[in-house]
Amino acid sequence: MDIWIPIASVFVFNLAAYFIAQVKKDNSIIDILWGICFVIPNLVSLLISGNWNERTILTFTLVTIWALRLAWHIGSRHSGKEDFRYQDMRKRWTAVSTGYYYWAAFIYVFMMQALFSVIVNSSALFVSIWSSPEFFALDVIGAAVWAFGFIFEMVADYQLQKFRDDPSNRGKLIKCGLWRYSRHPNYFGEAVLWWGIFIIAVSVEYGWITVYAPLFITLLIRFVSGVPLLENKYKDRPEFQEYCRETNVFFPWFVSKIPAEREQLSGA
Incomplete structure (x- = not known):
């Protein structure tokens, strides 16, 4: 299976999240969606490869439990307003220019988060793609x-x-x-x-x-x-x-x- 397909799915997901965040004027929604960035590529790889076995199911389940718990934990505390960290970024980037803000938010928040999730998710993704049935x-x-x-x-x-x-x-x-x-x-x-x-x-x-x-x-x-x-x-x-x-x-x-x-x- 082409490993780039599940990896690309993360960047597509974060691209959609970027546009939603700009409409809502809240880049901190990426924190709520951070865990989902791990579930999507593993699910995509399993659906494409059909490599369902004890190890891949175990790993996917553990990652999904973590992701859902994290999304609930962060989402339940979200006030509906942008987190202070992202507010600070917005002020600094907008001070340069509006165009720079949109570019910086896209690259440094959403695409960088996608890249980081791919790196951290590598072990789980490796299991999803190349795991053998033995436990x-x-x-x-x-x-x-x-x-x-x-x-x-x-x-x-x-x-x-x-x-x-x-x-x-x-x-x-x-x-x-x-x-x-x-x-x-x-x-x-x-x-x-x-x-x-x-x-x-x-x-x-x-x-x-x-x-x-x-x-x-x-x-x-x-x-x-x-x-x-x-x-x-x-x-x-x-x-x-x-x-x-x-x-x-x-x-x-x-x-x-x-x-x-x-x-x-x-x-x-």
Whole structure:
């Protein structure tokens, strides 16, 4: 099967998303659609190749569960207004010219997101196209690693949302639950689940070459788009500086000291 067909489907999908975003004046809808960028090429490849077996069904199911959960999580918090990050981009690009804004939004938001999704999705796509019917122990291990990362991320997101929903926590930083052990446990879980997909891909001949996929998303989250943006947002707050001294930035680890009153989730 021509691998370019499922890859092209992502760019076509994001092209459509781009036009919708311009009508709605909200480029942040791409965040809601990010997970769908992973489902589409895997589904296209399976429909074209007919390569349905235990491993491809497992991988497609795991990716789809992750994508739907992410779309719901981001979509349920979407206020209907463009996220502040994209508002900032819009202001900077429009300041150059209106034409430059449309070009920059197309390339740097929608097409770049499509490219990034193709890279991160490589392990799953490799399985969808080239997997053989045999099922190995690595498939089970990979699924277990994915489940650990998925649950870790989901619990961290739930704890954060619960903390934010309590009016008494307004203006405060969450330092309880999984957030005691990592300043970004949701991002850690996100990285782990993609390593799980990669482990499944290793069961396929030459699947190991897609190691760049989980490595890319891990480095992207840790050093570019995820952790640095939030760290920079709160870096001047004394409470956050204290939090940094107590808690690992990414990998969960035991903290030296957390006040007792912060050990429980608010309202628990």
